[in-house]
Amino acid sequence: MLSYVLKRLGSSALVLLASTLLVFILVINSGDPLQELRESNAENVEFLIQQRIEYMNLDEPWYTRYWMWLSGVLGCFGGACDFGTNISGQDVGALTQQAAGSSLRLVFLATILAIILGVLTGIVSAIRQYSTFDYVVSFIVFLFFSLPVFWAAVLAKDWMGIRFNNWMADPGVSWSTTVTLAVIGAVAIPAIIGGTVRRRLITAAMTFAFVMIALPYLDWLNFARYPQLGPAAIAVIGALFALGFTALLAGLKNRRVLYSALTVVALGIVAYYATFWLLIDPPGGWLTIAGLFILALALAVLVARLIGGYAKNLATTVSLLTAAVVSGLVLLDHFIRAWPGFLTLKPRPIATIGSVSPNFTGDFWETSLDQLTQLILPTTILMLVSVATYTRYMRASVLDSISQDYIRTARAKGVNERTVIFKHSFRNSMIPVTTMVAFDFAALLGGAIIIEAVFGWRGLGNMFITGLQASDPAPVMAYLLVAGTAAVVFNLIADLLYAVLDPRIRV
Known part of the structure; x- marks a missing residue:
């Protein structure tokens, strides 16, 4: 049993590793994270661009960025998780x-x-x-x-x-609503319970009477x-x-x-x-x-x-x-x-x-x-x-x-x-x-x-x-x-x- 669990965990880890690599490549190539700043008229736009580059490590090649992210995640096994920072510099962890x-x-x-x-x-x-x-x-x-x-x-x-x-x-529950719910219950409950026709009719009558009494009483309370x-x-x-x-x-x-x-x-x-x-x-x-x-x-x-x-x-x-x-x-x-x-x-x-x-x-x-x-x-x-x-x-x-x-x-x-x-x-x-x-x-x-x-x-x-x-x-x-x-x-x-x-x- 232990060997089976370890094998499954090992194969699952490889699947996760491959999927994270693929998704990372797709995400970084899906758009330009600096696009909005390049179109900005703010006076400190150069500072903001440089700040975002530092937050996201955009000055590094993709494989280095991925390895930096993976190293931070693997640090969880040592109790020091690091999921990186997002585009605003917030801790993703x-x-x-x-x-x-x-x-x-x-x-x-x-x-x-x-x-x-x-x-x-x-x-x-x-x-x-x-x-x-x-x-x-x-x-x-x-x-x-x-x-x-x-x-x-x-x-x-x-x-x-x-x-x-x-x-x-x-x-509050009106009388029309009470009657409607009583009819629905009188139809639904016998259909769920089943049985002979006589048993269904008795169940329907009891359900209808119960709803007609219980709902006004609860409303009064x-x-x-x-x-x-x-x-x-x-x-x-x-x-x-x-x-x-x-x-x-x-x-x-x-x-x-x-x-x-x-x-x-x-x-x-x-x-x-x-x-x-x-x-x-x-x-x-x-x-x-x-x-x-x-x-x-x-x-x-x-x-x-x-x-x-x-x-x-x-x-x-x-x-x-x-x-x-x-x-x-x-x-x-x-x-x-x-x-x-x-x-x-x-x-x-x-x-x-x-x-x-x-x-x-x-x-x-x-x-x-x-x-x-x-x-x-x-x-x-x-x-x-x-x-x-x-x-x-x-x-x-x-x-x-x-x-x-x-x-x-x-x-x-x-x-x-x-x-x-x-x-x-x-x-x-x-x-x-x-x-x-x-x-x-x-x-x-x-x-x-x-x-x-x-x-x-x-x-x-x-x-x-x-x-x-x-x-x-x-x-x-x-x-x-x-x-x-x-x-x-x-x-x-x-x-x-x-x-x-x-x-x-x-x-």
């Missing part, structure tokens, strides 16, 4: 660090959400092949796949940003401006997820798994009160929250091992999923508590320009809400483009795997359909999707260039475009280095995951 933080945060979040939504939708679509749900999902997926990113981004700014902010000034969750809601929602995960992965008859998951929910409520005052202003910020999350997962594993008995492996999986959901709900509760104060600082919460709000002052949760609201629009657009790909690949992969001999053998032995899909078919079906994730991450970095331009983000895409327009190689090379390294690392992780998903695969 510092600019890259700031820009990479914005872009990678956006791309990572979009990728994770797209994987979760795409994989789940693809599995359900394959199980319900040629159903109404399958046809609707296929239509929506092809619609998302064919959307021009820049056009979808402009629509999102209008509908999800500007109009939502206008609505937040005086939030002014929930949009003063939302509420609390420990009781966390306990109920956590218990429902515990039941759902147990039913999906083990079956409700497996009491040990169910008791493990419900115990995790109970411990989550205890942890809610135990950490409440600590999380009001967490001393270490997100590091403290990450540490508490890891502790919650460790406790979930311990509970599953103690209670799970013969089904301890299944109990561990279900308990971990339940712990993740309950931890997310506790985190959501703290965000909700900070929402009214956040609205007083930022009355128009959904930002349409920039990755941060200038001069924003608030506590930890209000600042985190500001960063999250900045991510909503660009993340949604990138996610929709990727989720279409994951859904189609997962659907095709599941359909291919369930037609294999080992699936027919499992069914002939009397294995229930849940185990057939999630234990036998799922792991093999994830192999093509794992390959897509590796390629899609690099593709999303490319798509983020357009998204950043539309939403005014000062990320890697902005730095790349600015450098390219000015024939300035340093910012372009920094973008290539970050994007290329990410692509190499994700492809290596994908290759290693093949052996995890399918034990027959060895490197």
Whole structure:
């Protein structure tokens, strides 16, 4: 394994080296970085020209300039990185660090959400092949796949940003909107759940009644401006997820798994009160929250091992999923508590320009809400483009795997359909999707260039475009280095995951 990883890293380093050399030559020959100064009428134009020549080493031949850049990058192995200076004399390393933080945060979040939504939708679509749900999902997926990113981004700014902010000034749901949403839910939910005609009619009636009661009640509470969750809601929602995960992965008859998951929910409520005052202003910020999350997962594993008995492996999986959901709900509760104060600082919460709000002052949760609201629009657009790909690949992969001999053998032995899909078919079906994730991450970095331009983000895409327009190689090379390294690392992780998903695969 170690030799394989070293060989892959070595070959990847050669690919990166060749690509950086090619891009460097193309960029320095794409234009004249002194053109605007030569046309300037400034009195100190000669000084400015000489200054730019020094910043960009234009008095050196191209191979010397490339070697100077490469030497600075290789210095990172000794802890002394030097990405050079841009056309204005700014340190490209510092600019890259700031820009990479914005872009990678956006791309990572979009990728994770797209994987979760795409994989789940693809599995359900394959199980319900040629159903109404399958046809609707296929239509929506092809619609998302064919959307021009820049056009979808402009629509999102209008509908999800500007109009939502206008609505937040005086939030309210009219009766016509309530009835429309109730009808949509009454049609969509039965189509997703499926079943007999009688079951669908009952589900539709219950969905319609629930929406017609819940929306006016939430409107009366002014929930949009003063939302509420609390420990009781966390306990109920956590218990429902515990039941759902147990039913999906083990079956409700497996009491040990169910008791493990419900115990995790109970411990989550205890942890809610135990950490409440600590999380009001967490001393270490997100590091403290990450540490508490890891502790919650460790406790979930311990509970599953103690209670799970013969089904301890299944109990561990279900308990971990339940712990993740309950931890997310506790985190959501703290965000909700900070929402009214956040609205007083930022009355128009959904930002349409920039990755941060200038001069924003608030506590930890209000600042985190500001960063999250900045991510909503660009993340949604990138996610929709990727989720279409994951859904189609997962659907095709599941359909291919369930037609294999080992699936027919499992069914002939009397294995229930849940185990057939999630234990036998799922792991093999994830192999093509794992390959897509590796390629899609690099593709999303490319798509983020357009998204950043539309939403005014000062990320890697902005730095790349600015450098390219000015024939300035340093910012372009920094973008290539970050994007290329990410692509190499994700492809290596994908290759290693093949052996995890399918034990027959060895490197």
